[in-house]
Amino acid sequence: MGSDNSQLNEGQHDMNIAPDVSIVIPAYNESQHLPKSLEAIENHFNIRNLTREILVVDDGSQDDTVQIVSDLSNQITGLKVITNGRNRGKGFAVRRGMLEAIGNLILMSDADQSSPIEEMDKLLPPIQNGQTDIAIGSRALEESLIDIHQPFYRERLGCFYNDLIQLFVLRGIKDTQCGFKLFRREVVRDVFPRMQLDGFAFDVEVLFVARKLGYRISEIPITWRNDPDTRIKLFRHGSKMLADLFRIRWNDYKGLYNSGPHQ
Numbered sequence: 001m002g003s004d005n006s007q008l009n010e011g012q013h014d015m016n017i018a019p020d021v022s023i024v025i026p027a028y029n030e031s032q033h034l035p036k037s038l039e040a041i042e043n044h045f046n047i048r049n050l051t052r053e054i055l056v057v058d059d060g061s062q063d064d065t066v067q068i069v070s071d072l073s074n075q076i077t078g079l080k081v082i083t084n085g086r087n088r089g090k091g092f093a094v095r096r097g098m099l100e101a102i103g104n105l106i107l108m109s110d111a112d113q114s115s116p117i118e119e120m121d122k123l124l125p126p127i128q129n130g131q132t133d134i135a136i137g138s139r140a141l142e143e144s145l146i147d148i149h150q151p152f153y154r155e156r157l158g159c160f161y162n163d164l165i166q167l168f169v170l171r172g173i174k175d176t177q178c179g180f181k182l183f184r185r186e187v188v189r190d191v192f193p194r195m196q197l198d199g200f201a202f203d204v205e206v207l208f209v210a211r212k213l214g215y216r217i218s219e220i221p222i223t224w225r226n227d228p229d230t231r232i233k234l235f236r237h238g239s240k241m242l243a244d245l246f247r248i249r250w251n252d253y254k255g256l257y258n259s260g261p262h263q
Contacts, residue, residue: 018185019052019104020104021051021104022052022053022102023041023055023109024057024106025054025109025111026110027059028059031065033111034072037112037117038076039076040117041117052103053079053103054078054080055080055097057081057082057093057097058093059093060088089199090198090200091199099193101185102185105127108179109180110179115178115179115180119137119180120180122137122220122221122222123182127182131218134182134183134207134218136173136176136180136217136218138178138219140174140219162174162176168245168246169245169249170208176203176204176207177204178222178224187210191210192206194256196257200240201240204245205248209257
């Protein structure tokens with residue numbers, strides 16, 4: 001995947017030296033959220049004294065998301081915008097960003113910071129200590145803290161969807177859909193080229209393939225707050241997400257996850 005239409009901030013780290021962490025943020029019409037989110041990321045990494053790159057993958061936004069990130073790249077260390085040109089889906093945007101990231105650790109994070117960047121400090125230790133290969137933020141564990149809940153009907157449907165995931169695809173993980181996941185770079189290079197799904201069910205597919213390949217996955221309780229402007233529309237995306245669960249099983253049956261990149 002090329003990055004000819006990427007814009008790099010002047011003075012970014014030497015590309016031959018991997019930053020401590022890459023943050024990959026898929027974005028579709030996120031001009032309202034991104035300035036505050038990117039400032040929070042910048043401030044947290046400065047406090048922690050960690051080197052970083054921040055990859056905002058624009059998925060065909062109709063607003064001024066690209067311009068805003070381009071302008072901020074003059075102020076925020078390591079910030080880069082990658083443009084897909086047209087709307088390809090969150091799964092496609094995440095996959096592209098993860099594969100272009102060069103950090104030793106690579107964090108997937110949503111543009112609205114529903115999981116505040118400070119929660120990364122909970123995901124880092126189990127990977128740094130060699131206890132796991134992938135640390136995923138979880139809203140479903142007893143220790144998790146939900147600052148702002150989703151509407152009741154969305155929470156119930158989310159539980160139903162997770163029950164189906166447990167039944168048909170991926171047992172033992174209570175929350176596959178939280179968009180806050182940290183990977184070792186080597187895991188990203190092995191897992192993400194095999195991805196087939198471009199939609200919102202890509203989270204399940206990533207974890208399914210990672211487990212199939214023998215990587216260790218740990219759920220970590222985090223603080224999370226619902227964004228009422230969520231891009232997931234139940235009636236528009238729900239049926240496709242359900243169909244994608246069966247696609248994951250079918251893709252596995254056909255051997256599509258065994259080798260080779262997504263085309």
